[in-house]
Amino acid sequence: MAKVTSRKVSEDKIVRDVIKKYGQTIDLKESPYVLIEILRVYGSLFQDEDGGLPPGGAPTPPPPGPEGRRIDTALLLAEIQKLSRHIQALQGKRSK
Numbered sequence: 207m208a209k210v211t212s213r214k215v216s217e218d219k220i221v222r223d224v225i226k227k228y229g230q231t232i233d234l235k236e237s238p239y240v241l242i243e244i245l246r247v248y249g250s251l252f253q254d255e256d257g258g259l260p261p262g263g264a265p266t267p268p269p270p271g272p273e274g275r276r277i278d279t280a281l282l283l284a285e286i287q288k289l290s291r292h293i294q295a296l297q298g299k300r301s302k
Contacts, residue, residue: 220248 224244232240 220251224248 228240228244234241
């Protein structure tokens with residue numbers, strides 16, 4: 207097996223090592239457990255160093271459920287009134 211100083215090893219190097227150890231052709235009918243041995247020896251070299259997180263880091267939490275989306279009607283009415291005053295002010299400026 208190749209001596210690995212870092213976790214990242216080129217796939218070409220792994221292929222060369224497997225060919226060197228097991229030959230160019232592997233007959234799985236004759237020796238089916240060779241595949242398992244190769245996976246055990248070389249499988250860990252394909253694992254990411256970040257612990258298996260998807261690209262971009264940890265996933266974002268899911269959005270809140272229906273109970274988290276309660277609407278405060280008093281706040282909603284206050285915002286509607288603010289918008290109404292802004293619209294009236296804009297209409298007043300436009301008509302001048």
